[in-house]
Amino acid sequence: MTTRTKMLLTVLVTLVMATTAVAWALTRPAPQVEVDPAVDLRTPGMVVRDTATGRLAVVRSDGSRAQTRVSCARVFTAAGRAVCLRADDSAPGTFALDVVNPDLSVLRTLPINGVPTRARLSADGRMVAWTVFVAGDSYTSSGFSTRSGILDTETGVLNTSLEDFRLVDAEGKGGSPPKDANFWGVSFAADDNTFYATMATGKHFYLVQGDATAETVSVLADGVECPSLSPDGTRVVYKRRLPDLTWRLEVYDLGSGHRTPLAEPGNVDDQGTWLNDHTIGYGKLDPASGRIDVWSVPADGSDQPSELAADAESPSPPTVS
Template sequence: MKRALVAVVGTVVLTVIAVFSIASAMRDGRAVGDAPLSLARGPRLVALSSSPESRGRLLSARTATPDRRTSLASLRPALGGLSCERFYAANGTGLCLRLAKGFTTYQLVVLDAALRERRTIPLVGIPNRARVSPSGRLVAWTVFVTGDSYNGGRFSTRVGILDTRTQQLVPTLEDWAITVGGVRRRVPDANFWGVTFARDDRRFYATMSTGGRRYLVEGDLFARTIRTIRDNVECPSLSPDGTRIAFKSALGGDPSRGWRLSVLDLATMRETPLAETRSVDDQAAWLDDHSVAYAIARGRGRSDVWTVAADGTGRPALLLHDAYSPASLN
């Protein structure tokens, strides 16, 4: 009888310890039943889970395999406790856009390589895009907002940029000096989204809409200027070598018809449609100088991360099942 009682008590104690350990790991963003997740540079891909059981939680999978042609979909990614609506990471800095406590508003959280919170900023709007500069110094986000008078009270977008070293915050780009087609203009209906940074932590690219048209724009953080570069370019993503931009463009200029994923050579302005012919409503992420990753929805809030060559060759390959918001830590 005593032995049975001791066994029962021991089981209860072990269960309590296990539950506490799992809860603690989830609070800290560590992987449950695995080594702690990290945002340090290495051959890994991070993303968010779209599975109903773990939606929004951070996933991490190694990208180095014995056969580099092997799809990551055959691997089992580690699941962490950190939960976000949008996520991105680079060079040891993470950016998590998540529901705030109480689940009524959203907030931005800057994370270090060990997923420790370094700064939290309230967000006015619904998270849409997130990016970190290659150095890890700058973070940018896009939110949907309502109530702008020029837009008839419908949804608009707003971009913010934070320098994590100086803590200088750029809450909006709408009051910057804007040049459209080589002419300095006042643009009261400007909407911005989808920032991507150059390696110098000064220049960035983004999408700007005005007058019903969408432009690829280049911004200068020091001069606080923005200039248009190309028409019908959305959600740009600058390649690691800084020479090309992966982007989505509305078919026939009409977003209701879907988007085509392409790559733009910044030196020649030559566009190369990629082998992915399905509609890609995402800001692609470069895995390396030769391939990009992106999410494709498959209904009921679920999506998968796919990859395709950046030169228009080959065919799409599944990377991660039930995932979205990918970022390569290479």
């Protein structure tokens, strides 16, 4: 079996498993865990998706956890707002995106045509991004691809696919991305316009910098998947694909191009989250038990990983009182 064949097979298996896992998580009966009506997006703590209930939950600094009434397949919070990718009850087998207010009311809902995999907000909660798995693109050998979109909640401007953006060089010259280009893992800068993402084409996984207003992207580096921008805007944490088709977390310095492997030795198939300027949070699957837990690791490559929350994923930077 050739390396390319193994890679395509791995991609296919990964996507099928992810699709099955999301569908199973959204359709299985949730355990009877009490919802705390006093908890919302203003409650101090780290917001996660509780994998046992499927609900958005707040993990307090003492490790205790409080459940909300909101159910999501993927979630991310910032500035007292959340983006929630969920099953669409009005159309079985489909999914929707909710922009959720601090009090857990829904500001806006829009359909997403695919299976949820990534969700992000800008630091002030204005810009929303999501990635879904889709099937049926004729140019893909596996039959699966990804689609990423961006919503500006202030202006209402909606871009349903980054594949419609122009790929430009340093001088602004260029054109359409390659036909087989797939985008995923969007992360916003503080200006609510600049963003970073992965553009996969051929055997390459490029880190791209995007301009939401101009609807352009430009290539910065290769070998960078699921980037997440640091609060100070100088680095991205990402997952690096290894020859055995697993991933390790690294940090890429946008100024120098230096790459720092992090102390997490295990396979991490997640878009890391900067819990602060020095600490990365992420969901990690335990292959033996099938459980996903939230862990953290220093961003400078030192020390060792620490478990933050069991039976949880999709961590967001913690809110404080």
